[in-house]
Amino acid sequence: MTEKDGKEGCGDGCPHGVSRRGFMTRVGAGTIGLGVAAAAGTAEATVHEIPPGEPHRVTLTVNGTTHRLLVEPRETLLYVLRERLGMTATKPGCERGECGACTVLIDGAARYACLTLAVEAEGHEVTTLEGLTKGEEPGAVQRAFMDEDALQCGYCTPGQIVAAEGLLRARPDPTLEEIRTGMSGNLCRCGAYVHIFRAVKKASVLRKDAGR
Amino acid sequence: MRSDLYFLAAIPPETPRPEGELPPWGEVRIVGKRLPRVDAFERVSGKAVYPRDFSLPNMLQAAILRSPHAHARVKSIDLEPAKRMPGVVAVLGPSSPGADMEWFARPKAKGGLLLDPHCRAEGDEVAAVAAETLPQALDALKAIQVEWEVLPFVIDPARALDEKAPKVWDEGNRVADPVIYERGDLAKGFAEADVVLEESYRTPCEIHVPMEVHGSVVAWDGPRLTVWDTTQGVYAVQGTVAQRLGLPLANVRVIGHYMGGGFGSKLEAGKYTVIAALLAKVAGRPVKLFLSREETFRVGGNRPANAIRVKAGVKKDGTITAIDWKSSGTPGAYPNNTNTAFQAADLWTCANVRTEEAGVYTNAGRARAFRAPGFPQANWALEQMMDALARAIGMDQVAFRLKNVPTVSQRRGNQPYTSTGLAGCLGEGAKAFGWGTKPKAPADPAIRKGIGMAGGIWGYGGGPPSTVIVKLFSDGSVNLNMGAADIGTGTKTVMAMVVSEELGVPVESIRIEHADTGTTQYATPSGGSKTVPSDSPAVRAAAADCKRQILKMAAAELKLPAAELKLLGKEVVSAADPSKKVAISAIPAFQRQQLVVGIGFREPNPDGKVINPFAAHFAEVEVNTRTGEVTVTRFLAAQDSGRVLNRMTFDNQVFGGVVFGIGFARTEERILDRQTGKMLNANWHDYKVPTALDVPADQATLVVDARDTANSTNTKGVGEPATIPTGSAIANAVFDAVGVRVTEGPITPQRLLELLARQKARG
Numbered sequence: 013m014t015e016k017d018g019k020e021g022c023g024d025g026c027p028h029g030v031s032r033r034g035f036m037t038r039v040g041a042g043t044i045g046l047g048v049a050a051a052a053g054t055a056e057a058t059v060h061e062i063p064p065g066e067p068h069r070v071t072l073t074v075n076g077t078t079h080r081l082l083v084e085p086r087e088t089l090l091y092v093l094r095e096r097l098g099m100t101a102t103k104p105g106c107e108r109g110e111c112g113a114c115t116v117l118i119d120g121a122a123r124y125a126c127l128t129l130a131v132e133a134e135g136h137e138v139t140t141l142e143g144l145t146k147g148e149e150p151g152a153v154q155r156a157f158m159d160e161d162a163l164q165c166g167y168c169t170p171g172q173i174v175a176a177e178g179l180l181r182a183r184p185d186p187t188l189e190e191i192r193t194g195m196s197g198n199l200c201r202c203g204a205y206v207h208i209f210r211a212v213k214k215a216s217v218l219r220k221d222a223g224r
Numbered sequence: 225m226r227s228d229l230y231f232l233a234a235i236p237p238e239t240p241r242p243e244g245e246l247p248p249w250g251e252v253r254i255v256g257k258r259l260p261r262v263d264a265f266e267r268v269s270g271k272a273v274y275p276r277d278f279s280l281p282n283m284l285q286a287a288i289l290r291s292p293h294a295h296a297r298v299k300s301i302d303l304e305p306a307k308r309m310p311g312v313v314a315v316l317g318p319s320s321p322g323a324d325m326e327w328f329a330r331p332k333a334k335g336g337l338l339l340d341p342h343c344r345a346e347g348d349e350v351a352a353v354a355a356e357t358l359p360q361a362l363d364a365l366k367a368i369q370v371e372w373e374v375l376p377f378v379i380d381p382a383r384a385l386d387e388k389a390p391k392v393w394d395e396g397n398r399v400a401d402p403v404i405y406e407r408g409d410l411a412k413g414f415a416e417a418d419v420v421l422e423e424s425y426r427t428p429c430e431i432h433v434p435m436e437v438h439g440s441v442v443a444w445d446g447p448r449l450t451v452w453d454t455t456q457g458v459y460a461v462q463g464t465v466a467q468r469l470g471l472p473l474a475n476v477r478v479i480g481h482y483m484g485g486g487f488g489s490k491l492e493a494g495k496y497t498v499i500a501a502l503l504a505k506v507a508g509r510p511v512k513l514f515l516s517r518e519e520t521f522r523v524g525g526n527r528p529a530n531a532i533r534v535k536a537g538v539k540k541d542g543t544i545t546a547i548d549w550k551s552s553g554t555p556g557a558y559p560n561n562t563n564t565a566f567q568a569a570d571l572w573t574c575a576n577v578r579t580e581e582a583g584v585y586t587n588a589g590r591a592r593a594f595r596a597p598g599f600p601q602a603n604w605a606l607e608q609m610m611d612a613l614a615r616a617i618g619m620d621q622v623a624f625r626l627k628n629v630p631t632v633s634q635r636r637g638n639q640p641y642t643s644t645g646l647a648g649c650l651g652e653g654a655k656a657f658g659w660g661t662k663p664k665a666p667a668d669p670a671i672r673k674g675i676g677m678a679g680g681i682w683g684y685g686g687g688p689p690s691t692v693i694v695k696l697f698s699d700g701s702v703n704l705n706m707g708a709a710d711i712g713t714g715t716k717t718v719m720a721m722v723v724s725e726e727l728g729v730p731v732e733s734i735r736i737e738h739a740d741t742g743t744t745q746y747a748t749p750s751g752g753s754k755t756v757p758s759d760s761p762a763v764r765a766a767a768a769d770c771k772r773q774i775l776k777m778a779a780a781e782l783k784l785p786a787a788e789l790k791l792l793g794k795e796v797v798s799a800a801d802p803s804k805k806v807a808i809s810a811i812p813a814f815q816r817q818q819l820v821v822g823i824g825f826r827e828p829n830p831d832g833k834v835i836n837p838f839a840a841h842f843a844e845v846e847v848n849t850r851t852g853e854v855t856v857t858r859f860l861a862a863q864d865s866g867r868v869l870n871r872m873t874f875d876n877q878v879f880g881g882v883v884f885g886i887g888f889a890r891t892e893e894r895i896l897d898r899q900t901g902k903m904l905n906a907n908w909h910d911y912k913v914p915t916a917l918d919v920p921a922d923q924a925t926l927v928v929d930a931r932d933t934a935n936s937t938n939t940k941g942v943g944e945p946a947t948i949p950t951g952s953a954i955a956n957a958v959f960d961a962v963g964v965r966v967t968e969g970p971i972t973p974q975r976l977l978e979l980l981a982r983q984k985a986r987g
């Protein structure tokens with residue numbers, strides 16, 4: 013993990029949100045993993061491709077709950093969360109890694125769920141916005157977003173909150189510049205950025221008060 | 225002016241008169257406070273179900289096949305292979321029943337069908353598929369065989385009127401005859417001037433791309449249709465869908481509720497809704513049809529690019545003697561408003577004005593209303609020209625504008641404004657910003673700092689019609705029922721605050737039903753910055769109607785005149801003797817009926833006056849002369865929006881408007897390929913909207929309340945005025961920093977470097 017600020021400093025384990033480079037590495041690894049899985053499961057040791065329609069068995073851990081599912085290899089984590097598990101807090105915005113509306117935590121780090129295949133998420137802890145709420149009680153970041161009015165239409169908000177959560181887990185007391193950089197992978201077309209900056213700062217205080 | 229406004233085209237401004245006028249609020253308890261949104265929890269917890277999230281049992285997913293060409297005709301189309309694809313349930317093509325309904329009405333001739341074999345822009349709809357899953361629907365689209373006849377196209381509006389230019393429509397490429405307005409004597413005005421400047425400006429085509437893509441879920445129930453739509457106006461969508469499908473209004477229920485942004489692109493019904501309805505009818509199952517992000521770039525609407533030529537004269541003392549304005553714009557291949565002239569003829573005092581404006585068709589995606597349609601474009605030209613004029617006569621920019629603040633609307637027959645805070649925005653804004661203090665030069669000589677400002681007016685301030693119902697339960701809690709959408713502006717929150725102010729009910733005890741034609745009352749679409757000034761007086765009137773009824777019942781119980789009584793939350797108290805009171809739950813008449821229903825209508829606007837919000841924006845920028853990058857380092861927006869109902873959501877709106885203006889000024893521009901006519905940057909990687917790193921954390925708002933009394937809540941609206949002068953203030957600040965006038969937006973590093981190089985070459 014790098015201590016440097018700014019996008020260039022973000023490598024694979026980027027604590028500041030999502031880096032595209034990190035994604036490429038992950039997909040690479042995922043693809044290799046798939047090839048191996050296919051090789052183990054079939055007689056065709058050289059097959060690296062599963063036809064699009066072919067279902068594939070995965071076990072996903074989402075917000076601490078284990079789900080056993082049959083998915084197509086092309087299905088993204090975003091698609092599986094929404095269309096198969098009915099968890100619609102995670103939003104599609106562009107489905108090509110440009111907006112951050114789909115941000116989830118994978119092993120505690122912010123990732124674009126639209127650029128993560130469901131099969132890649134196997135064996136990792138996935139946390140979505142739903143996982144930050146306790147019953148009907150908002151979590152610290154959610155509370156801060158409410159208090160500071162860090163949203164307008166609210167459609168980018170799930171991604172913003174999860175990205176902020178990821179940022180604060182890696183950097184509990186971020187400076188303003190770290191907040192701006194850390195949140196720069198999440199577009200807000202409504203332009204609520206100023207309030208988002210304030211909310212992330214406030215969330216860092218609330219998290220500390222809550223002893224986290 | 226009114227008839228020019230896009231959202232009023234078909235709406236007669238009539239509404240039943242309220243029962244007596246409500247006097248302005250005296251001292252307020254809750255209105256104006258910084259209150260978190262009443263629906264914040266739903267939005268931050270992910271419990272809010274947006275139309276994009278919505279699903280029904282047995283629902284199909286649909287997708288649309290679009291023209292890959294800027295201009296082409298379908299020679300033949302074979303839907304059969306798609307019908308044989310896995311999961312496919314329904315397929316529509318140009319000759320399917322209903323596909324030939326006219327969608328875009330043009331003044332001169334028929335055309336622009338729902339699924340049109342003659343495609344006049346890239347992305348035009350030709351076929352659609354509904355399947356069990358979205359991937360199946362997308363796979364099936366690829367199986368449709370189309371043979372295209374590719375036609376010559378025109379995308380450059382400057383060339384579209386050439387004799388030899390390809391015709392978008394048979395009748396030619398002119399949208400309508402030019403609109404001309406004149407007052408005074410232009411020649412005389414120019415003769416009186418000490419300085420005359422002339423300049424041509426261009427503004428980019430900007431794409432709305434709201435975070436939630438456009439789309440609907442539709443379900444038939446025999447002859448009745450229900451639509452869950454991501455929309456700014458459920459009643460507007462209901463009207464169009466019913467008309468196109470030949471259904472009674474009552475049989476089309478449109479539900480909006482949450483929606484993920486629109487900025488004008490979701491004011492009207494989309495083709496996707498009606499296509500989904502036709503598919504659902506064939507399939508006998510509900511259908512979900514949402515655009516992809518790429519589709520929203522191509523067909524989801526845009527702010528039309530404008531070319532504006534301005535010639536203006538000024539005397540040494542700062543009197544503006546003449547403005548000659550010629551503007552053209554392109555709505556793309558289908559009609560839309562591309563006008564800009566209003567501001568030129570109304571913002572500053574000038575006796576001699578001529579404006580001319582026209583639209584031309586091109587083979588490109590259709591424009592739609594976009595946050596203050598026409599106004600940021602006009603402001604870009606007008607306020608850069610004013611900046612140049614002030615500099616030419618050596619007058620301070622703020623002082624120059626203050627000298628030219630009008631008290632009447634010159635464009636609308638010199639009718640007075642109900643209020644104008646323009647002078648306040650300029651003067652108080654300048655003070656709050658620290659105008660006049662030059663920013664300190666950075667240590668690096670390649671980095672230059674500058675400041676700039678601009679004023680602005682928005683063309684409308686709300687009005688009838690609007691109907692609202694407030695239901696008061698026997699325990700004093702309230703349902704607020706209104707048709708208006710909350711498009712992210714905080715509508716629900718401020719309306720709850722209005723009810724709370726009027727009835728003394730805490731906002732926590734108010735539940736809101738909104739944006740549903742089946743269960744809520746008529747409202748015009750949320751656009752034009754008019755939701756607050758149009759609907760909040762109706763909300764207040766509905767609450768007041770409840771109050772009147774309760775006070776009448778209490779008066780009978782207390783044997784006191786109703787005029788002497790006050791409703792304080794759960795109690796009715798005598799103003800004369802506070803010991804005389806009754807809990808509303810203890811009023812027998814209320815107990816018997818259990819519910820009081822109050823109806824409120826929007827009162828008419830005052831005759832003979834016009835209502836407009838005003839603004840002045842102040843920007844500080846840093847220009848890197850090595851890279852051409854412009855960074856906005858500080859921003860202040862002074863707004864006259866009348867009374868502010870919630871300072872926190874108001875601030876958020878203003879910041880959002882400024883962010884839009886930053887995108888307009890710096891980065892946002894649709895790029896069409898000259899060789900193919902196709903859009904080259906139909907994604908957020910290549911079309912750059914502002915990110916957290918593009919906006920200054922140092923942003924401030926200043927409220928200038930000119931105490932408007934046009935309506936009973938004294939409000940004028942903010943969403944659009946907050947984005948009108950932003951881009952121009954930034955452009956003026958860039959000039960201040962480096963002495964280069966960027967007339968063609970956006971101010972990209974490449975453009976700025978070219979201009980700086982030319983400046984250097986000139987020496």
Ligand code: FES
Pocket residue numbers: 103104105106107108109110111112113114115124125126127
């Ligand atoms: S939806 Fe994943 S980044 Fe936009």
Ligand code: FES
Pocket residue numbers: 163164165166167168169199200201202203204435484485712
């Ligand atoms: S709140 Fe609407 S996009 Fe961020």
